[in-house]
Amino acid sequence: xxxxxxxxxxxxxxxxxxxxxxxxxxxxxxxxxxxxxxxxxxxxxxxxxxxxxxxxxxxxxxxxxxxxxxxxxxxxxxxxxxxxxxxxxxxxxx
Numbered sequence: 001x002x003x004x005x006x007x008x009x010x011x012x013x014x015x016x017x018x019x020x021x022x023x024x025x026x027x028x029x030x031x032x033x034x035x036x037x038x039x040x041x042x043x044x045x046x047x048x049x050x051x052x053x054x055x056x057x058x059x060x061x062x063x064x065x066x067x068x069x070x071x072x073x074x075x076x077x078x079x080x081x082x083x084x085x086x087x088x089x090x091x092x093x094x
Contacts, residue, residue, distance in 0.1 A: 031057035 006015055035056030042048035051059065 027057065028053075030060045034060040034063070 038051050043050040
């Protein structure tokens with residue numbers, strides 16, 4: 001593990017700018033892109049509702065979650081046919 005030392009006001013300012021930059025690149029930019037694409041396709045093209053930046057962030061989050069579930073499913077459902085308890089009584093009762 002590597003430890004970085006922040007020295008003085010310039011170091012603190014550089015750290016804050018780095019955190020803000022990462023937040024912008026990883027959250028706000030994809031949210032803005034999702035908003036623009038939605039508004040271009042659905043709002044202007046199909047006459048649907050227009051969305052804002054927060055709704056773009058929610059759309060982006062939902063897209064990431066669905067992509068994660070489809071691309072690398074961690075949850076699997078298994079269905080097994082259970083024997084009907086009434087069938088056993090009918091076969092042995094006659």
